[in-house]
Amino acid sequence: MAIAGSCHNTTTTKKEKRPSDGEHITIALAGNANVGKSVIFNHLTGSHQTIGNWPGKTVERAEGTLHFDGYDASIVDLPGIYSFSTFSLEELVTREYIAREKPNAIINVIGASVLERNLYFTLQLLDMDIPLVICLNQIDIAKSKGITIDAKKLETILGVPVIPTVASRGKGIHELIQRALDVAQDGHETSGNAVKFGDVVETRIEKLTRAIESEQLNLGYASRWVAIKLLEDDSEIKKLVRLKSESIIRTSEIMAKEVEDVYKESCFSVIASERYSKASRIATDIQRQEMVKATFSDKLDWFTTHKVFGYITAFVVIAGLLLWTFTVGNYLSGWLSHLFSFFESTNPNLTGSIGAILWNGAFGGIVAGVTLVIPFVVPFYFVLAAIEDSGVLTRVAFMFDNFMHRMGLHGKAIIPMILGYGCNVPAIYSCRVMGTRREKLLAAFAITFIPCTARTIIILGLVAAFVSIKWALALYAIDLVIIFALGRIALRVVPGKSTGLIMEMHQFRVPSLSVVAKQTWARTRLLIFMVFPIYVIGSAVVQGMYALGWLGPINHALSPVTVNWLGLPLFTGILLVFGLIRKELIVLTLVPLLGTQNFSLFLTQPQLIALAFVAMLYIPCVATISALVKEFGWKPATAISMANLVSAILLGGIAARLLTLAF
């Protein structure tokens, strides 16, 4: 069986080894958002799937390999979804995967504390007639809410294996693997377990199923599932069926009309209602709810969504995250560059043979990458992962939803934007949590103005060091205002309707160290593969240009902008060219250029602030641009980059003039 290709995600497609006694096994994980699929995936594969306590980060599926008891099985982590009916990217990925790739088994991960909604999805999977194993996860969270669940009873009702687990602590995983492998090998022992609807709907589903089977449509989907989708008026499935049989479409439309006449409700609504009432009955049947006093999680929930404390929490969380990053980063990077300078000078080399200069550039790129990523980005990701895993970010999204709406976004966009303070590249990829392309584009646009760690280094190195910490903080505050204003403008450029926020609010939980560590590593790894090569090559190219003597003319060519408009010294022209490759080069290059670490000898205070300000808004670095191209194509990527460049120059010039007045 062909396993579909690689993803942009933090995924690995390892070489498959076939078990000696037959077909290669593929097992997929499916279920609602935030029920622990990715945690289980990591347990099974030891892989590096991104995990967070906010819904929707696995938009593309991730793959890894399970080595167990002599077997090698491919494990596929599908995005978290609630149904197959809204045509979001996540749902299409899952639905097509199940139809096309036909995994040997599907592990349906369900959250024990929100059984009803999770079972709604389980019932849909049962209609798809696929070999199913149910992983009843997060029973510890359920217990904290006073819920105990009879897993055996659920197994009897649904007729498929049910394994209770606490994935975050690895409980039950061993048995889960065993049962999943059993099901995968036995094939279709679980067929025919679909839960029946009420008579009015069920008779029509069955009639339509028979009609579909007799016409042999071969759509890849189970006939019963197709029948239900046709009655639900699912436009995608209708399109597929229409290509093969017009009469089936007609029959289904007549039947849907009949159902609607009986219930005076749309057929989709009838089916959803019946499914939910079934899910609800099963849930009450198997779970016992004891009254519990308001848990700590409830109190935290109250606090973090309070009209005053909520905003304070959000502020403290984000400010604390950044402060932590700078403090730790500063300390570590000083220590690391000291270590590197022991081997070789890392200052850009301006003279010597071409080879030596190129090598110096490449080496400088590696050093810069290491001294940037390890001390700044890793601590940032580590704490961010802990915050994500706790569930605080969902509350921040809740509190800031209406602010985001003014930029045509909804609350969920705040998550990629916070991620942007670490590095813009993964932040742009995570814009996939936004529903529509327009919203993804708007969110990505906003992210390019968020000062990542590289830009933070500039602000620290120029402003905090030589002007004052107050001015550095002011730049951050001004940046937020600019993002908001430009977001409003972008909204006019990209017209369309914004979608509203519909987001499940999950329980708070204590972050698990292993989950946080894995998450940090997953993001760092992505950064190493995406950003490092560009750093190294880019640095070498810049050094080459230097050696060829192209930089003097560039300085002069740019002087109308740098000298006349921005009021900066002539030598800053090349800094802006370097900044295109790596933002922090704007600071690092100053050292060899000026021959001193004390920039205040050559730049006045307004100039230092203006330079940092321009750098903060300036055209995205090459790595970010390539991420934009990958996600949106050349045209939007160019447009966003140009918008950055223009606003940096325009606002920079205005700022320079205002600053000379202020000092």
Place this chain on the structure above:
Amino acid sequence: MSKSTEEYLEALYTLTKDGEIASTTAISKRLKVTPASVTEMVGKLSGEGYVNYQPYQGVTLTPKGFKMAEKMARKHRLLERFLHDMLGIGKGMVHDEACAMEHALSDETARALCQTLKYPDKCPDDGNPIPPCDLKFSSCEECRKWRGGSLEKVDRRKASIVSISTLKEREEGKIAFIRGDNKVLRRLLDMGLTPGTKIRISRIAPLKGPVEIAVRGSKLALGEGIACNVFVETAVNQPREK
């Protein structure tokens, strides 16, 4: 019903929307008529059972008056949207135009207008919510599909319904109607907001932010733009009175 009765009810609908009591002075200001004629008209409306009126205390709508007033407000705000969205008339002018047109608008035309405008939820000039219609559909999708001829044949809601964005924390209701396009409707149904489902408001974000509702054993955040289109029957089923 006379045109001026309709005007009064509509004014009272706006003035008493948060359970407040409207003073005769406020009514006279809003309708640009003398206080004396307000007192006279309010007395007449009270006699017809549309309003409760205690001299020197103010005016509130009776359930009968509220239903009538809601319908007028709906027609008025739909017309404003039509004038603004389809005809491109400026926000400053739509109110007076709509006032003149609303009395002639039949229920059938109002329904057609609502469909053509794609089930609008807010009026253009002051962002006031457009009340839902009283046809007994659970979604606009059903209304769109309904081809039964005259509106006489459609059942009407007896209980009045309120948007969950007007509820307070800890208030409860049963899902009765979801307004808007099919896509949002389907997502909400998939999240468990099927007709008749019990919900409770657990949190309201400040500054017209999202509401968090408890539904089917879990919590769901709905942005204001979504919440204002989800209508429930509350236990009391009447406009809240103080």
